[in-house]
Amino acid sequence: MYTFDFLDAKHGDCFLVRWGTSDERVMLVDGGPGGVYRASLRGRLQQLGTPGGDAPPHLDVVCLSHVDDDHADGLVRLFRDMRQAQQDGDALPYAVDALWFNSVEELVDKRAPGLSASVKPLLERAATDAAVAASYQQGRDIRNAAGALHLDGNAPFGGPLTEGAEATLGDLDVTVVAPDEAALEELEERWRKAKQRGDPDVITAAYSDSSVPNLSSIVLLLRHEDRTALLTGDARGDHILTGLRDLGLLDDSEPLHVDLLKLPHHGSDRNVEAGFFEQVRADHYVVSADGIRHHHPNEDTLRWLVESRAPDDEYVIHLTNHIPFAEEELTRLSEGRAFDVDVREPAEQALVVTIGDRP
Numbered sequence: 001m002y003t004f005d006f007l008d009a010k011h012g013d014c015f016l017v018r019w020g021t022s023d024e025r026v027m028l029v030d031g032g033p034g035g036v037y038r039a040s041l042r043g044r045l046q047q048l049g050t051p052g053g054d055a056p057p058h059l060d061v062v063c064l065s066h067v068d069d070d071h072a073d074g075l076v077r078l079f080r081d082m083r084q085a086q087q088d089g090d091a092l093p094y095a096v097d098a099l100w101f102n103s104v105e106e107l108v109d110k111r112a113p114g115l116s117a118s119v120k121p122l123l124e125r126a127a128t129d130a131a132v133a134a135s136y137q138q139g140r141d142i143r144n145a146a147g148a149l150h151l152d153g154n155a156p157f158g159g160p161l162t163e164g165a166e167a168t169l170g171d172l173d174v175t176v177v178a179p180d181e182a183a184l185e186e187l188e189e190r191w192r193k194a195k196q197r198g199d200p201d202v203i204t205a206a207y208s209d210s211s212v213p214n215l216s217s218i219v220l221l222l223r224h225e226d227r228t229a230l231l232t233g234d235a236r237g238d239h240i241l242t243g244l245r246d247l248g249l250l251d252d253s254e255p256l257h258v259d260l261l262k263l264p265h266h267g268s269d270r271n272v273e274a275g276f277f278e279q280v281r282a283d284h285y286v287v288s289a290d291g292i293r294h295h296h297p298n299e300d301t302l303r304w305l306v307e308s309r310a311p312d313d314e315y316v317i318h319l320t321n322h323i324p325f326a327e328e329e330l331t332r333l334s335e336g337r338a339f340d341v342d343v344r345e346p347a348e349q350a351l352v353v354t355i356g357d358r359p
């Protein structure tokens with residue numbers, strides 16, 4: 001079994017990866033923005049517990065792709081519930097083994113040890129900006145909760161999850177594709193510039209123009225029994241391609257084929273170009289978005305995806321929510337083409353994609 005449950009994460013990401021034959025193992029990736037924990041995630045996790053049993057739902061690992069509200073809020077709340085129970089002396093609501101997560105500071109320090117500490121006063125001044133403050137606070141909340149709950153950290157990778165780091169979780173092979181070296185370099189440059197100028201606005205700008213989420217997002221390639229999924233967070237397409245090339249997973253001879261591709265950054269047209277889809281192909285393309293707060297997925301992104309494939313190629317484009325403008329564009333694109341569209345109905349708890357049956 002190799003199954004993905006994409007929850008209604010509104011404009012963010014929140015999904016489970018389940019695999020294994022006798023013992024089901026579970027990874028939770030991201031927690032969605034405010035409201036998602038209570039509306040979707042908590043209920044879905046409760047179903048993982050053994051019916052009638054005392055054992056709480058078990059998660060082998062929780063992975064936060066990057067610290068940004070639309071990915072982090074639900075995890076802050078999940079860990080807050082666990083901490084509350086711990087402080088009250090109650091049974092913990094979930095059994096979580098490990099947390100995989102990079103703080104921006106760790107990523108900056110990976111290339112330039114000590115740089116993040118010297119920029120910290122600027123970062124704190126930049127935190128008068130709401131986006132910076134939220135991200136900074138959420139990162140700290142999650143790190144503190146993980147410490148208090150004695151969760152295992154990034155140890156299987158020997159440090160931050162960056163390009164080339166690998167781990168195995170039962171019979172799931174995990175390869176980190178990004179942050180790639182170029183992304184870490186760009187992040188370091190931003191922090192150096194802030195330090196040289198002594199200007200917190202350099203940090204604020206790095207958050208508000210989306211470069212921090214784009215550059216720090218963890219991209220995972222998961223392989224279970226020869227089936228692969230590429231989970232891209234909010235990374236930028238060029239960094240994903242660079243990471244794949246650096247790791248020898250992609251060359252000029254042919255595109256990389258994966259069974260499932262979660263589109264980067266909710267299908268934004270700012271994170272990918274047409275060439276991205278020429279180089280990464282999938283049987284299942286998943287867009288986690290609701291089209292309300294942001295115009296995601298963008299029509300251009302969908303067109304680039306579809307035009308990268310032959311008309312008689314069979315594949316499925318999955319949407320976690322009904323999004324009228326995206327569905328209209330897909331209907332238009334589907335003329336004379338063989339792909340299918342699958343949309344989670346509002347009453348369904350999750351968009352479930354099982355890899356194994358080729359479409």
Ligand SMILES: [Zn+2]
Pocket residue numbers: 011012013068070071233234265266
């Ligand atoms: Zn996002």
